[in-house]
Structure formats: structure tokens, C-alpha cells
Amino acid sequence: MEAFTTLDGLVVPLDRANVDTDAIIPKQFLKSIKRTGYGPYLFDEWRYADRGEPGMDCSKRPLREDFVLNQERYKGASILLAGENFGCGSSREHAPWALLDYGFRCIIAPSFADIFYNNCFKNGILPIVLDADAVRRLMDECESTPGYRLRIDLPEQLVITPSGETFHFEIDDFRKHCLIHGLDDIALTLEHADEIRAYEKEQRARMPWLFIDVSG
Amino acid sequence: MPSEMRYTRPLSVHAFMRAYLCRGVNYMALTLFDKVWLQHVVRENDDGSVLLYIDRHLVHEVTSPQAFEGLRLAGRKPWRPSAAIATPDHNVPTIEREKGIADPVSRVQVEALDKNCREFGIAEFGMHDPRQGIVHVVGPEQGLTLPGMTVVCGDSHTSTHGALGAIAMGIGTSEVEHVLATQCLIMKKPKCMRIRVEGPLPRGVTGKDIALFIIGRIGTAGGTGHAIEFDGDTVHALSMEGRMSLCNMAIEAGARCGMVSVDQTTIDYVRGKPFAPKGEMWEQAVTAWRALHSDDAAVFDREWVFYSEEIEPQVTWGTSPEMVAPVTGRVPLISEARDAVQADSWRRALDYMALKEGTPIREIAIDKVFIGSCTNARIEDLRSAAEIVRGHRVASTVKQALVVPGSGLVKQQAEQEGLDRIFVEAGFEWRDPGCSMCLAMNADRLEPGERCASTSNRNFEGRQGMGGRTHLVSPAMAAAAAIAGHFVDVRDWQGEA
Ligand code: SF4
Numbered sequence: 001m002e003a004f005t006t007l008d009g010l011v012v013p014l015d016r017a018n019v020d021t022d023a024i025i026p027k028q029f030l031k032s033i034k035r036t037g038y039g040p041y042l043f044d045e046w047r048y049a050d051r052g053e054p055g056m057d058c059s060k061r062p063l064r065e066d067f068v069l070n071q072e073r074y075k076g077a078s079i080l081l082a083g084e085n086f087g088c089g090s091s092r093e094h095a096p097w098a099l100l101d102y103g104f105r106c107i108i109a110p111s112f113a114d115i116f117y118n119n120c121f122k123n124g125i126l127p128i129v130l131d132a133d134a135v136r137r138l139m140d141e142c143e144s145t146p147g148y149r150l151r152i153d154l155p156e157q158l159v160i161t162p163s164g165e166t167f168h169f170e171i172d173d174f175r176k177h178c179l180i181h182g183l184d185d186i187a188l189t190l191e192h193a194d195e196i197r198a199y200e201k202e203q204r205a206r207m208p209w210l211f212i213d214v215s216g
Numbered sequence: 217m218p219s220e221m222r223y224t225r226p227l228s229v230h231a232f233m234r235a236y237l238c239r240g241v242n243y244m245a246l247t248l249f250d251k252v253w254l255q256h257v258v259r260e261n262d263d264g265s266v267l268l269y270i271d272r273h274l275v276h277e278v279t280s281p282q283a284f285e286g287l288r289l290a291g292r293k294p295w296r297p298s299a300a301i302a303t304p305d306h307n308v309p310t311i312e313r314e315k316g317i318a319d320p321v322s323r324v325q326v327e328a329l330d331k332n333c334r335e336f337g338i339a340e341f342g343m344h345d346p347r348q349g350i351v352h353v354v355g356p357e358q359g360l361t362l363p364g365m366t367v368v369c370g371d372s373h374t375s376t377h378g379a380l381g382a383i384a385m386g387i388g389t390s391e392v393e394h395v396l397a398t399q400c401l402i403m404k405k406p407k408c409m410r411i412r413v414e415g416p417l418p419r420g421v422t423g424k425d426i427a428l429f430i431i432g433r434i435g436t437a438g439g440t441g442h443a444i445e446f447d448g449d450t451v452h453a454l455s456m457e458g459r460m461s462l463c464n465m466a467i468e469a470g471a472r473c474g475m476v477s478v479d480q481t482t483i484d485y486v487r488g489k490p491f492a493p494k495g496e497m498w499e500q501a502v503t504a505w506r507a508l509h510s511d512d513a514a515v516f517d518r519e520w521v522f523y524s525e526e527i528e529p530q531v532t533w534g535t536s537p538e539m540v541a542p543v544t545g546r547v548p549l550i551s552e553a554r555d556a557v558q559a560d561s562w563r564r565a566l567d568y569m570a571l572k573e574g575t576p577i578r579e580i581a582i583d584k585v586f587i588g589s590c591t592n593a594r595i596e597d598l599r600s601a602a603e604i605v606r607g608h609r610v611a612s613t614v615k616q617a618l619v620v621p622g623s624g625l626v627k628q629q630a631e632q633e634g635l636d637r638i639f640v641e642a643g644f645e646w647r648d649p650g651c652s653m654c655l656a657m658n659a660d661r662l663e664p665g666e667r668c669a670s671t672s673n674r675n676f677e678g679r680q681g682m683g684g685r686t687h688l689v690s691p692a693m694a695a696a697a698a699i700a701g702h703f704v705d706v707r708d709w710q711g712e713a
Binding site (some may be wrong): 029034122185186189192208211214 | 224259271281290299325337339364366396402465493497498500
């Protein structure tokens with residue numbers, strides 16, 4: 001997992017509440033065998049005028065010009081400003097996979113659905129909860145300021161606006177530690193790699209049949 | 217000592233106990249599960265979970281692609297690729313395999329498995345390998361599953377392998393990735409339940425019937441949160457195939473895994489398998505395996521005892537494996553339900569199954585027959601079905617009767633014994649190995665409204681095809697139903713027309 005310390009990124013406002021996982025990535029894309037490649041289908045129904053199917057070449061599809069992600073000024077955004085209860089619906093990890101694959105590393109909203117919030121951390125995305133007024137203000141500033149960027153400082157737990165205004169956010173210490181160091185479950189287990197190796201050595205001597213090589 | 221007290225020991229004690237166990241000296245009474253578990257604890261985490269070492273990782277095409285992808289994205293390599301082995305089973309066609317897979321989604325999954333195995337150095341029995349088959353049939357057959365191992369697979373019916381005295385558990389895709397990358401799983405110890413079945417094994421009763429009988433008694437949530445050890449004379453009178461059918465269905469009782477302790481039957485089964493230890497190492501292993509049983513004084517969180525004389529061949533009538541009756545019985549009356557909730561679920565099940573309450577099981581006529589799946593597609597299963605079928609014909613009212621061997625080697629063995637001819641002459645279709653109509657992910661499925669006598673493990677709505685109706689039975693019962701066109705008691709089998 002990619003570590004997250006600070007981020008200076010272009011912001012896109014998605015001014016809707018209750019954006020569910022099916023809107024983030026519609027179910028026809030879940031048959032894929034991959035966890036990458038979902039970016040072009042992120043918010044598929046809102047982004048394109050036709051119905052999306054897995055494997056389509058999205059560069060040729062008709063766009064809905066009014067959808068924010070399609071506007072030139074938001075191209076390359078890495079921070080998503082969203083309404084309350086973002087990520088509700090199913091537990092599918094495809095939703096954060098799609099957001100990450102599109103290029104989002106941070107989502108700021110007044111609230112998130114629980115499982116989605118957890119899944120973000122597993123995939124190196126920082127979900128930030130700010131109060132509804134703050135999110136509203138950021139949205140307004142963003143819409144009225146072309147090229148609007150925010151600076152996210154995870155160690156200090158701050159969102160910093162171009163004018164230097166700061167918003168403090170809360171985050172669980174353990175999650176913060178994992179994000180800053182790029183640690184996922186696997187990385188955490190691998191911190192004990194020496195213990196695993198020592199265990200293997202001991203066990204291999206005692207019960208060698210458990211280590212018969214089956215790859216031959 | 218109450219068993220809970222053993223759960224929270226610090227690492228040093230785990231290591232200490234492991235050392236003791238390995239010398240065959242137990243200083244305290246342990247269950248079979250405890251023994252295998254303790255031998256695999258790498259470390260204890262602060263929250264009471266442990267890092268559990270995994271000896272064998274079985275991989276199939278449906279639950280592995282995103283796990284491999286995760287490794288690739290993170291630039292990780294499998295920790296011990298030689299501990300894993302893969303085979304495609306869910307999506308493979310069971311006829312005209314040489315033509316490849318027609319359905320693009322299925323094809324992509326199977327091809328992805330081939331590619332991932334090559335890239336990450338994992339051995340694979342590919343679709344055209346004679347050793348390919350349902351992963352839970354292949355593991356024990358190849359000696360990939362050994363007594364005392366921890367075995368995982370991204371598939372709930374991994375519980376099957378517990379028949380060899382292993383801790384065998386199904387895991388999710390993120391855990392598949394975790395095991396690939398670290399050879400460990402983060403886990404909290406489940407509780408232990410023992411289910412003893414005592415008495416001689418009745419004629420016509422198989423591991424499958426015992427499993428269905430038990431689930432009928434304890435319910436599909438009866439084993440939730442537990443590792444189940446199946447014990448008692450009846451269980452130990454079963455062949456390894458029968459024990460595998462039983463442990464296979466532990467998951468349908470809600471358990472994390474099922475196990476049977478090691479006895480001579482286990483050791484005889486493992487001897488000579490391709491990946492089993494040989495020579496001196498074999499002797500050493502057998503000595504260790506002989507300790508793989510619960511100590512007399514071991515304490516379980518829950519215990520059940522059943523008597524084999526109560527067990528008859530079983531047939532499910534509803535849409536959950538607990539909705540089951542003996543073949544001599546009948547579908548229950550709604551008024552017999554224990555409460556309103558159960559009455560309601562029975563009503564819905566009968567409606568879906570298009571059955572009237574009180575219908576005698578033997579009057580239920582069927583449209584299709586499926587002999588296969590990781591529950592009942594081993595050689596012994598095919599033998600017992602063939603014995604019923606020999607010299608008879610599938611009833612004219614039965615539209616299709618499939619026999620799908622569990623692996624290429626089971627198929628070969630059956631053909632050497634001439635079982636294929638018995639089936640084909642009777643009007644069965646003899647197919648190539650795979651999951652097939654157990655879950656209808658390939659082309660084999662029920663049409664809406666069709667009723668099937670099936671040797672698989674799940675009778676959920678739509679499991680064998682949308683609108684399909686499944687009755688779970690043993691292979692012999694399925695074979696007899698194919699000939700008779702309706703359920704019959706195999707114990708009376710003379711081959712009615
Ligand atoms: S045979 Fe059925 S239950 Fe067994 S692994 Fe295949 S799909 Fe799952």
C-alpha cells in the first residue's frame with residue numbers, strides 16, 4: 001500500500017449526499033478478475049451517456065458534459081469533496097479500488113458509510129470527516145476558484161486551503177500510523193517476518209513433512 | 217480446566233506447549249483442534265488474535281485473481297510458493313473440454329489462474345492435466361493435505377480436509393492474498409464442539425446421511441463460532457471418503473471447520489499418496505500423527521451425542537440443509553414447526569420446492585440427477601452409485617442424469633473399474649471433472665422448476681440454476697432415484713422399474 005503523509009492536490013466537488021457503491025462502480029464491472037482498471041468506469045452512469053459494460057473503450061463513449069468529473073478544469077483531481085454518507089451500499093472493495101485507480105487519494109465528506117470508510121484505509125485512501133459547514137464552504141470556494149487545490153497534512157491532521165485557512169480532522173491513531181507508513185494487514189504481518197522465519201525453521205526441523213515442496 | 221482459560225496464553229507458553237506436544241508429552245488435556253492449533257501459533261497479538269502459520273494453501277480460479285493482483289500491485293512475492301497448489305474447478309466445462317471454455321467470463325478466470333500460477337511460481341493442475349479436479353477432492357487424493365496440517369483455500373468447503381485430522385478453513389480473497397504474502401492468517405481461536413455418533417454404522421447409511429442427520433438436529437447455525445470434531449464409533453467406522461463428506465458439510469452446520477481424529481484408516485489412506493512423506497520421514501510423521509486425537513480429559517465448549525440406530529438414509533425437502541427427513545418419512549406439517557418463524561420459513565421453502573406438507577419423501581418424483589461435487593464425487597461414491605445402477609436404466613421420466621467425477625484421477629480409476637460403462641449403459645452421462653451442477657457456474661444447470669436429486673451440499677434457492685429445486689442425498693440414494701424416477705430407500709433396493 002502506498003504511504004500517505006501529505007498531499008497537495010486538485011479538488012473536485014461532488015455535491016450529492018448518499019453516493020452509494022453502485023453509483024461509484026456499477027455492478028456489471030464486478031465480474032472483473034482485477035482490482036485495477038476500474039478508474040475509467042468510476043461513476044459510470046453519471047459520467048457517460050450510454051450504458052457501460054466491462055471491457056468498453058471509454059475514450060470513445062459519449063460523455064455527460066454536465067457531470068463534474070468531465071469538466072476540463074477538474075482533470076487530474078486527487079481530492080474528492082463529497083456530501084454526507086458517502087460510500088453507502090455494499091461492502092465491495094471495488095468502490096475504493098475504482099476511486100484509487102482514477103487517482104483519488106483523499107475524500108472529504110461530512111460522513112461516510114462504515115465499511116467503505118474502513119475499506120479506504122485498506123487501500124491507501126484517506127477519508128476525512130469535516131463538519132457539514134466546513135465541507136459546504138470548501139465546495140463553494142472550489143466551485144468559484146478555478147484550479148482550486150487543498151493541502152492535506154496527515155501527521156498534523158490538517159486540511160489547509162490556498163489562503164492558509166486550516167481545518168483540523170480526527171483520525172484513529174492506529175489507522176493514521178498504518179497510512180503514514182503505508183502498512184496494510186499484510187505489511188503489519190510482515191513486520192513479524194523474523195518470527196515467521198524462526199517458526200518455520202523450528203517447525204521444519206521437527207515436522208519436515210509439512211514442508212514437502214509441492215511445486216515440483 | 218475450562219477450555220476458555222487456554223485461549224489467552226502468552227507466546228512463550230504457546231512455544232513451550234508446542235515443544236511439549238512435539239515430544240508427545242501433554243502436560244494438560246487438549247482437544248484435537250487445540251493440538252493442531254497450538255503447533256501453528258507463530259505469535260499472539262495484543263488483541264488475543266494469533267498469527268497462525270498455514271502449511272498448505274489450495275487455490276482455484278474464482279477467489280484468487282484479485283489476491284494475485286494485490287501482490288502484483290504491492291510488488292510482493294508469495295512467501296512460500298511451494299506450499300501452494302492450484303487447480304481450476306468451478307468454471308471448467310465437463311464436456312468437450314478440448315474445445316476450450318465458451319463463456320468468456322469463465323474463460324478469463326481460468327486463463328488468469330494459469331497466468332498467475334506461472335508468474336508467481338505456483339504449481340497448477342491445469343484444465344487439461346489428468347490430476348485436475350475439484351480442489352477438495354484433489355488435495356487429499358494427492359497427499360497435499362496431511363494430518364496435523366493447517367489448510368486454507370478461498371472456498372467454504374475447505375472444511376472437507378479436516379477429515380484427515382487437519383485444521384482446514386475457507387477464507388476470503390483478502391485473506392488469500394494475506395496467506396500468499398505471509399504464509400500466515402490472523403485469527404482468533406474458535407470454540408470447540410464435539411459431536412459424537414455412537415454405534416455400528418447402519419447398512420445403507422453414509423457419511424452424507426450422517427452429516428444431513430446432524431444438521432437436521434443441530435440446525436444450520438448449530439456450529440456457528442465453533443470448530444467441530446466428529447467422533448465416536450460410527451464416525452471412525454467411516455472410510456476416509458465418508459469422513460470427507462461429513463467434514464465437507466460441517467460448514468453447512470455453520471462451523472468454521474470440521475475434523476476427525478487420526479486413526480489407522482487415516483494413516484492407511486495417506487500412505488503412498490504422491491506428496492505424502494516417504495521412508496524415514498513417513499515413520500516419523502506417523503508417530504506424530506498418532507497423537508492427533510482429543511485427550512480423554514479434554515474439555516469442549518459444547519458436546520452432542522447421537523446414536524447411529526436413529527440414522528436412516530436422508531433426503532432434504534426444503535431450501536436449507538437442515539430441512540431434512542429420513543427417506544421413510546415425510547415432509548413435515550407446518551403445524552409441527554417449533555415457532556412462527558420456523559413455520560414461515562417452512563412455508564416459503566415448500567412453496568419454492570412446490571411440495572405439499574405431509575408428502576411422503578418416497579412419492580417425490582424428480583427430473584434430473586446429479587452425482588458429483590466435493591461432497592460426493594470420490595471413487596467410493598461412484599462405486600456405491602454404480603452398484604445400485606448396474607443392470608438398470610434411468611427412468612424415462614428423468615430428463616438428465618449426470619455423473620461428474622471429482623477429479624481426473626477419480627475418473628481414470630472409475631474407468632479402469634468399468635463404472636463408466638455401467639453408468640452410460642443405464643443412461644447416465646459420464647462427464648469430465650469439475651464443480652459442475654453443484655453451483656451451475658458452468659453450462660451444467662437446472663432449468664426453472666426442475667427437481668433434482670443431488671449429491672452436492674447446498675439446496676439453496678437457485679443454487680443449481682435459477683428456479684431449480686434441489687434435494688440433497690447420498691450417491692446411492694441419487695442413483696436409486698434416477699432408476700426409480702422418485703426417491704426410494706436404498707436399503708430395500710432390488711431395482712424397481
Ligand atoms: S463442488 Fe460445489 S461446494 Fe464443492 S467447491 Fe465446487 S462449487 Fe463449491
